[in-house]
Amino acid sequence: MAQTQGWYPHEGGLLKYRVQIRFGEEPDTMPAGWKFGRVSAVASDSDGNVYVFHRGDKADPLIVFDPKGRYLRSWGKGLFGNPHGLRIDRENNVWVTDSGDHLVMKFTRDGKLLMTLGARKKAGTDDKTFNRPTDIAFTPSGDFYVSDGYGNSRVVKFTRDGKYITAWGKKGTGPGEFNTPHVVAVDSEGLVYVSDRENNRIQIFDGNGKFLRQWTHLGATQGMCITPDDEMWIVSHRTNIENLTYDTLAGRIMKIDRKSGRILGAMESPGHWIHVTPSKEIYIGSLTGNVFHWYPGWLETGLGSEEGLRPQKK
Secondary structure, eight states, X not given: OOOOOOOOOOTTSBOOEEEETXXXXXXXXXXXXXXXXXXXXXXXXXXXOEEEEEOOSSSOSEEEEOTTSOEEEEEOTTTOSSEEEEEEOTTOOEEEEETTTTEEEEEOTTOOEXXXXXXXXXXXXXXXXXXXXXXXXXXXXXXXXXXXOSSSOEEEEEXXXXXXXXXXXXXXXXXXXXXXXXXXXXXXXXXXXXEEGGGTEXXXXXTTOOEXXXXXXXXXXXXXXXXXXXXXXXXEESSHHHHHHTTTTTOEEEEEOTTTOOEEEEEEOOOSEEEEOTTOOEEEEETTTEEEEEEEOOOSSOOGGGTTSSOOOO
């Protein structure tokens, strides 16, 4: 006799958020005919403006919106081989990783190129090249790490002005080894958290690459964000096979205790990238071609007869 099965509980309890599923496209304020392709990353600056990095050919690859989702400016047409990572540092510089052309690039908020690391279209493993880099993370002093990434299996550390310091990692499953270091984050103590995605774990290092510990209970983590007040958030899948088979659908957003790795709360969301603002609003870059904007506001009742008749607005 078949048995009835209930819903699996949300680890740590349900995170009570609402969502705008088409941030940046509702309201439709982009230039005529523009739409997102696969959205690989999203971040916000100190003014709350939102930067979207995507892979479509019907709009500039880097688009900036105000906090309400209204188009402000854009740039980068023809500049990137394959948009991947996007981070904004404490000085509001915009950093991206181009996993197609093997580059890390730094821009002003208006799109002026300030720095390029790597050699365009040249993959390598030395102190001047990358092989499909994925992400950037900044130390409290302004030095930064690059997860390098799809082609290589290492993390590279640079000074704030782009001078090579050190690198660690190789292909494998042991401590300090990687199979797709997909995202990297740094906390206020300078600890470095690396999503070793295809090995279904997060590894934690000191600032010089010394392995400290690992978490193997969080699945294949796609995106990771540590806020300035040390809150840790991820978007993850149960395994790397689920992630690849579902093409980043069926994921979960999780809030994590960064000391222990304990899951403090969870909710369903597709997602390739996660960014959390100081006000705890969550932006997800999704390969479905969406930016999901999650914000506190759990409904206690349904929306009634007007439900579904118009785009949801915050």
